[in-house]
Amino acid sequence: MRPLMMLTAMTLSVTAQDKTANIITAAPATLPGDGLARHDFFYAGESKSERMYIVRGGHIAWDYTHPGKGEISDAVLLPNGNILFAHQFGVTEISADKKVLWNYDAPPKTEIHTAQPLGANSIWFIQNGSSPKFVVINKATGNIEHQFPLAVKDTNSVHGQFRQARMTDKGTVLVAHMSMGKVVEYDLDGKELWSVAVPGVWSAKPLANGNILAASSRKFVREINRRGETVWEWTAADAPEYKFSNIQTALRLSNGNTIINNWFNQWSDKLDATNLPVQAIEVTPDKKIVWALRSWTAPADLGPATTFQILDEISATK
Numbered sequence: 297m298r299p300l301m302m303l304t305a306m307t308l309s310v311t312a313q314d315k316t317a318n319i320i321t322a323a324p325a326t327l328p329g330d331g332l333a334r335h336d337f338f339y340a341g342e343s344k345s346e347r348m349y350i351v352r353g354g355h356i357a358w359d360y361t362h363p364g365k366g367e368i369s370d371a372v373l374l375p376n377g378n379i380l381f382a383h384q385f386g387v388t389e390i391s392a393d394k395k396v397l398w399n400y401d402a403p404p405k406t407e408i409h410t411a412q413p414l415g416a417n418s419i420w421f422i423q424n425g426s427s428p429k430f431v432v433i434n435k436a437t438g439n440i441e442h443q444f445p446l447a448v449k450d451t452n453s454v455h456g457q458f459r460q461a462r463m464t465d466k467g468t469v470l471v472a473h474m475s476m477g478k479v480v481e482y483d484l485d486g487k488e489l490w491s492v493a494v495p496g497v498w499s500a501k502p503l504a505n506g507n508i509l510a511a512s513s514r515k516f517v518r519e520i521n522r523r524g525e526t527v528w529e530w531t532a533a534d535a536p537e538y539k540f541s542n543i544q545t546a547l548r549l550s551n552g553n554t555i556i557n558n559w560f561n562q563w564s565d566k567l568d569a570t571n572l573p574v575q576a577i578e579v580t581p582d583k584k585i586v587w588a589l590r591s592w593t594a595p596a597d598l599g600p601a602t603t604f605q606i607l608d609e610i611s612a613t614k
Contacts, residue, residue: 377391400421460501530579556577575591576601
């Protein structure tokens with residue numbers, strides 16, 4: 297499917313199965329890039345604790361643990377310094393000094409795994425449930441300004457219906473139908489404009505060139521054009537020296553590189569302190585890994601990775 301990376305004898309010895317211990321190493325001992333110092337970034341992940349971090353200059357500059365039940369699937373650092381995040385059972389906005397400014401609780405038997413701002417006063421989100429829907433709500437009044445229903449494979453299987461969605465610069469919405477294995481673009485009246493099959497899709501982001509960057513829990517990332525053709529693809533097989541558990545999100549940088557998360561499931565797996573996985577990698581268009589993040593220990597235990605927002609990219613565009 298894609299060219300294999302050339303490995304040195306040393307790398308092969310590190311990544312091959314240790315027949316005496318019967319352990320497969322999670323990542324090389326020495327990682328490419330500058331660790332925490334490569335990018336300034338905002339970070340959050342699906343984990344047992346709802347934790348978020350801002351990393352600047354190679355150090356944690358801000359951290360917050362939300363005292364709630366659920367998991368963070370989507371979060372964004374806003375231009376004013378506030379943070380908006382979806383945490384399964386609600387959507388919350390906090391200030392930089394960690395005060396709750398706005399909150400929406402998901403109704404009983406529903407979940408919210410994606411939310412983003414819309415203008416200065418509104419928030420949009422997708423509500424999983426027996427009647428799943430896209431919703432725009434006014435923060436000041438609490439009024440529902442807009443909504444439309446969404447189709448799902450099974451209305452009884454709430455948790456797996458949707459994860460991240462994103463609005464395009466044309467005002468349409470790209471929705472990752474995780475349970476249905478496809479990305480669908482809608483207008484704000486709910487009319488389907490475009491779709492493409494992506495098995496296991498977890499997130500879909502619009503790119504500046506008009507294409508879509510989709511990430512799948514089946515351990516691949518695809519750039520797809522509007523004809524539905526895959527024009528670039530990365531899979532875990534392109535990085536055989538790294539063990540990937542689950543891919544949820546991918547982010548395209550302005551230099552053409554792609555950051556890919558490697559989510560660790562705290563509920564079903566136990567982290568091995570002697571064999572720690574990376575939380576993310578950055579790959580070039582020709583799939584060379586130029587950065588790998590592994591930050592699981594104090595003073596910078598970031599926990600599992602889901603959401604990345606590269607802050608030096610934001611600064612460069614201002």
